[in-house]
Amino acid sequence: MKRTGSRSRQGLHLVKAKHACHNCDLRHLLRKTGIEEQQLPDAVCTIRCRGPYQPGDRIYRTGDPLSALYAITSGSVKTEYTTCTGALQVTGFYLRGDLFGVEALGEHSHTDDAIALETAWICELRTAELETLCAKHPELTRGLFQVLNRRARNDTIHQVNVRKRTTEQRVMGFLQDFAERSRARLTGVEDEIPLPMTKEDMASYLAITPETLSRILRKLDDAGYIQTSVRAFRLLRAEPFPGVLDQDAG
Amino acid sequence: MKRTGSRSRQGLHLVKAKHACHNCDLRHLLRKTGIEEQQLPDAVCTIRCRGPYQPGDRIYRTGDPLSALYAITSGSVKTEYTTCTGALQVTGFYLRGDLFGVEALGEHSHTDDAIALETAWICELRTAELETLCAKHPELTRGLFQVLNRRARNDTIHQVNVRKRTTEQRVMGFLQDFAERSRARLTGVEDEIPLPMTKEDMASYLAITPETLSRILRKLDDAGYIQTSVRAFRLLRAEPFPGVLDQDAG
DNA sequence: CGCCGTCTTGAGTGCTGTCAATAGTTGTGG
DNA sequence: CCACAACTATTGACAGCACTCAAGACGGCG
Numbered sequence: 269m270k271r272t273g274s275r276s277r278q279g280l281h282l283v284k285a286k287h288a289c290h291n292c293d294l295r296h297l298l299r300k301t302g303i304e305e306q307q308l309p310d311a312v313c314t315i316r317c318r319g320p321y322q323p324g325d326r327i328y329r330t331g332d333p334l335s336a337l338y339a340i341t342s343g344s345v346k347t348e349y350t351t352c353t354g355a356l357q358v359t360g361f362y363l364r365g366d367l368f369g370v371e372a373l374g375e376h377s378h379t380d381d382a383i384a385l386e387t388a389w390i391c392e393l394r395t396a397e398l399e400t401l402c403a404k405h406p407e408l409t410r411g412l413f414q415v416l417n418r419r420a421r422n423d424t425i426h427q428v429n430v431r432k433r434t435t436e437q438r439v440m441g442f443l444q445d446f447a448e449r450s451r452a453r454l455t456g457v458e459d460e461i462p463l464p465m466t467k468e469d470m471a472s473y474l475a476i477t478p479e480t481l482s483r484i485l486r487k488l489d490d491a492g493y494i495q496t497s498v499r500a501f502r503l504l505r506a507e508p509f510p511g512v513l514d515q516d517a518g
Numbered sequence: 519m520k521r522t523g524s525r526s527r528q529g530l531h532l533v534k535a536k537h538a539c540h541n542c543d544l545r546h547l548l549r550k551t552g553i554e555e556q557q558l559p560d561a562v563c564t565i566r567c568r569g570p571y572q573p574g575d576r577i578y579r580t581g582d583p584l585s586a587l588y589a590i591t592s593g594s595v596k597t598e599y600t601t602c603t604g605a606l607q608v609t610g611f612y613l614r615g616d617l618f619g620v621e622a623l624g625e626h627s628h629t630d631d632a633i634a635l636e637t638a639w640i641c642e643l644r645t646a647e648l649e650t651l652c653a654k655h656p657e658l659t660r661g662l663f664q665v666l667n668r669r670a671r672n673d674t675i676h677q678v679n680v681r682k683r684t685t686e687q688r689v690m691g692f693l694q695d696f697a698e699r700s701r702a703r704l705t706g707v708e709d710e711i712p713l714p715m716t717k718e719d720m721a722s723y724l725a726i727t728p729e730t731l732s733r734i735l736r737k738l739d740d741a742g743y744i745q746t747s748v749r750a751f752r753l754l755r756a757e758p759f760p761g762v763l764d765q766d767a768g
Numbered sequence: 769c770g771c772c773g774t775c776t777t778g779a780g781t782g783c784t785g786t787c788a789a790t791a792g793t794t795g796t797g798g
Numbered sequence: 799c800c801a802c803a804a805c806t807a808t809t810g811a812c813a814g815c816a817c818t819c820a821a822g823a824c825g826g827c828g
Contacts, residue, residue, distance in 0.1 A: 435816075748793075
C-alpha cells in the first residue's frame with residue numbers, strides 16, 4: 269500500500285506572484301496550442317499558479333468537477349486511470365511546460381488522477397474562462413483540438429506498438445522520446461537524463477511488469493544502447509533497437 | 519495482396535437530394551455533439567452527402583488535406599493507421615450515425631485511412647464552415663471536445679485492457695460493445711448481429727492474430743457466451759468472461 | 769544500525785505468435 | 799447451374815517471450 273499524498277497540501281497555496289508565472293507558463297501553454305502570446309492579452313487574467321505539490325500529492329482526482337486545464341511550471345506529474353475493478357494504469361508523464369487535464373474537456377468531471385512525481389508548481393487555466401476565450405479566438409480552439417488529437421494519436425501509436433514492436437523496441441522508444449522531451453527542458457548539455465517516476469510507474473505505462481522492464485533495461489545496457497543509473501539514464505544510440513517484426517504489406 | 523478499391527468510385531457521386539440526408543444525419547451528427555438540431559439552423563447548408571462507396575473504397579487517405587468531418591448515413595467504415603514501416607493497424611469501426619475523421623481536427627491533413635466495409639453513404643461537414651460554427655455555438659465546440667475525448671478515453675481503456683484483461687475478456691468486451699452499438703441501429707429484435715469486418719480486421723483492432731481470435735471465439739462459443747456464425751454472432755451472456763486478473767490496489 | 773520500499777535476478781509455466789496445412793466461402797466465368 | 803479460383807477462416811504443432819512466484823540485493827530514512 270502506498271502512502272501517497274500523506275503530506276498532501278494540494279490547492280492550499282494560491283500564489284500571488286503572477287508575473288513570473290505568466291511569463292513562463294502562458295508561453296508554454298500557448299505554444300502548445302500553436303498561437304502567439306500577444307494574440308491573447310486577456311488570457312493572462314485567467315491564469316493562476318498553485319503549489320508546491322509534494323511527490324504523491326494529487327492535483328485532481330477521478331470524479332472531481334472539471335474546473336481548469338493545467339500546465340507545469342516546474343516538477344513533473346503522472347496521470348493514472350483507475351479501472352472498474354480498481355486496478356491502476358499510468359497513462360502519461362508530464363514535464364515542465366506540458367499541458368495536462370485535457371482528458372476531461374467537454375465533460376463535467378475528471379476521468380483520471382493527476383499525481384505529482386517531484387515537487388511541482390502548476391498553472392491553471394480555468395475552463396469557464398477558456399470557453400469564452402475559445403469563442404473569441406478560433407486559433408485557440410484549433411490548438412486545443414490539436415493537443416487532444418496529438419494525444420489520441422500517441423495512444424494509437426502506443427497501441428500499435430504493443431502489437432507490432434518487440435518490448436525492447438517499446439522501452440527503447442520510450443526512453444528516446446523521454447530523453448527528447450527532457451532535453452528540451454534541460455539547461456546544459458547534461459547527457460544524464462533523470463527519471464522522475466518509479467520503475468513500477470514506467471512499467472505500468474509500458475504495459476509490462478517491473479521485472480520484465482528490469483530485464484530489458486539490462487539487455488539494452490548490455491547491448492550498448494543506454495546506460496542505466498539509479499533514477500536516471502544516458503542515451504548512447506539514437507537508432508531503434510534491432511529485431512523489427514513489422515515488415516508486412518503497405 | 520488485396521484488390522481493395524478496385525471498383526473505386528469514391529467522391530464521384532455528389533448527391534443532390536439533401537433533405538433525406540439532412541433529416542437523418544444532421545440529427546446523428548449533432549446528437550454526437552450533444553446539442554439540439556434547432557440550435558444550428560445554419561448548419562444544414564454545410565452538409566453534403568456522398569456515395570455510394572463500395573467495400574474497399576477509401577473515403578479519405580493518409581495525407582489528404584483535412585476538408586471535412588464525416589458521419590455515416592448507411593453502411594459501415596473502418597479506419598486504418600499506417601506505421602512508418604508500412605504495417606497496418608485497424609483503429610476503429612464505425613456504424614450508421616457514427617462520426618469519423620475527427621482524428622485530423624486541428625491538423626492540416628488526415629493521419630489515417632477511412633475505408634468502407636459495406637456499401638456506404640457518407641455525410642460531410644466541411645471544416646472551413648465548422649470553425650465558423652464553433653465560434654458561434656460554444657456547445658458545438660464542447661461537443662467536439664467530448665467526441666475527441668471519449669475516443670481518446672476508449673483508446674486509453676483499450677490500452678489498459680491489453681494489459682489488465684485476458685484476451686478472452688477483451689474479445690468478449692469488444693463483442694458486447696459492438697452488439698450494443700449495433701442494436702441501437704437495428705430495427706427489429708434480431709439477436710443475430712452482423713459483423714461487417716473480416717476476422718483479420720477484428721484481430722488487428724484487438725491487437726491479436728487471426729489465429730488467436732479464431733481460437734478464442736471458439737472458446738467463448740464452447741463456454742456458452744456467444745454463438746458464432748459466418749459473418750455474425752449472437753450474444754448469449756452480458757457478463758464479462760471470467761478469469762479476472764486485476765484485483766489489486768484501489 | 770536496522771527497517772522498508774524499490775529494484776534486480778532466477779526458475780518454471782502458460783499463452784500467444786509463427787508456420788503450415790486444411791476447410792469453408794465468395795465471386796466469376798463457362 | 800456447375801466448376802474453378804481466390805480469398806477467408808479454422809485447426810494443429812511448436813517455440814519464444816512475458817508473467818508469476820520467490821528470493822535476494824540495493825538504497826533511503828529514521
